Every structure is written in C-alpha cells, then in structure tokens.
Amino acid sequence: PLWGRRPPNQKAMGEKAAENGIAAMAACYQRFDPASYLKYNYTPPRADFGRDDSIVPWKLARLHRAFTEGDVRGDLLVDVGSGPTLYQVLSGCEVFSKVILTDFLEVNRQELRRWLRDEGGCSLDWTPYLQYVCQLEGRRPSAWTEKAAKLRQVVQDVLPIDVHCPQPVAPHGLPAAGADCLVSTFCLESVSPDLAAFTRALGHVGSLLRPGGHLLLIGALGESYYLGGPGVKIPVVPLNEAQVCASLVESGYTLIRLEVYTLPQDMRVGVDDVSGVFFVKAKKL
C-alpha cells in the first residue's frame, strides 16, 4: 500500500549526501602529508617529555594504565587509522602477541613500514617515545631498544582500512574471531563529515572487535579542522563529551572510563582548533 512506503527519494537523498560527504573527505586526504602532520603534532610543545602538561605524555600515560590494569588481555590488538604514528601501540605491544596497524593512505602505511623494517628514512625519531613508555613500565629508558625490537616483532601487518565501510578491513585481513582489543586515536572524528557518520564508523569498527573486547579511543574535542599538511585544511566533526558517550552507547559499547585533557594556551599552535582531547576505555557488549 502507498502509505507503507517512504516518500520517493527521501532515503536515497540522505544516502547520497552521506556518500558525497565521505567522498569529499577522501579527496582531502589525498593531500595529507605524513611528515608535516608529525611535525605539527608530535614535536614540542605537544610532545614535550619534560612537561607534565604536554599532550603526548598525557596520552601515553592513559594508554599505559589502560593496557596494564589487568582487564585487557588476548592475542590480537588492532590499531584503527594508525596514520604515520606508533605511540598508540607502545604499551599494547607488551600485552598482545599480535598487533595489526591500519590506515587509509598508502603514504602512511609506507611510513610505518619504513620504521618496522628499521631501514632509516623515517620522518620522526620515536626514541623519546619508546624511552618515556619504558619509564612508565618501571624500566630503564635505555631499554627502549628492547621495546623497539618487541614492537617490530609483534606487528604482523599494516593493512588498508576504511571506517566508512561496514566491513572496514578486507575479508581475511583479520581472523574471523575478531580482535581482542582495538585502539584508535584521532581517526573517526577526523575522517567523518558529521556526527551521524562518526557514529556509523564507530559501529563499523566495532565489527572488528570480539564481544567482551576492549576499545581504547583517543580523540579531539571541539575541533572543526586541522592541517594535514601546509595549507591542507581537513574538516573535523566537533565533538563534546556527551556526544562521544552517546555514540559509544549507540554503537554497542559500555563505557569504563572517560578522561579529558584541556589544552593550555601554548599547546594551541595554529595547526588546528582543537580545545580538548578525550581518552575512552570501553568494552564491547
């Protein structure tokens, strides 16, 4: 009967708009420059290990605690949207025997492989990061060489991923049982045209995680853009804590912990308009 069907084209228009937004985002990322991105976000002041109010030490401390407080266990950790960075798995690589890194761009996957193959030519020296996490683990900073070897040993693969696909990773890229833990940092809100797409992506990513597995999510609060390279302005979904929590619940997670870092003035260096960073530890129901 006529009343049983949706008005013509209503759903189609919504889907078309979503597809267009995602295609526009993918076009932006063609101009993403890993070396610039690393310089903007992973050098001082945002990565200053001598300052206890610097963002990167804050992130590393939250990840260390989340991976080592006893409830996170299993064999496989998957990092969603790794980009050209490794900091997000420096604690996890001591807890999981297998780590899989993923990203949308080949240039980022190449940057990761360059470090993993220890062939030189990396855009950033990760030594201070390895040393800092060793200290969090109660080890001498000089144990960083062992941690680097450990990370190189546990990373099984660097795979393509698209969080806007219901199946973000190609079939057989991951074991059928799914990952025991997911980590994802500054990805979902930085690749989604709007909040609905962010929440859908969170659901897609959840399909990679086994029930009872953990999600460690770090992201930007109140950010509307960031520079992915000189003059490469990439739109971001401005999120607040309530929206992050609502999206997690809607995507089938239960929240264990949410912490927020508010940027001091001198961390606002012109590469984005981020106002805060959230850290979430959640569990898939």
Ligand SMILES: C[S@@+](CC[C@H](N)C(=O)[O-])C[C@H]1O[C@@H](n2cnc3c(N)ncnc32)[C@H](O)[C@@H]1O
């Ligand atoms: C802001 S960077 C985050 C990089 C890194 N995780 C970090 O913590 O700095 C966002 C990353 O998402 C990737 N990306 C872009 N579109 C994507 C998509 N549709 N699915 C998954 N990742 C995507 C980009 O290539 C980029 O590496």
Ligand SMILES: O=[N+]([O-])c1ccc2c(c1)CN[C@@H](CO)C2
């Ligand atoms: O301060 N940080 O450690 C830091 C690291 C990465 C990123 C931000 C801040 C803010 N912008 C996001 C992209 O939306 C990327």
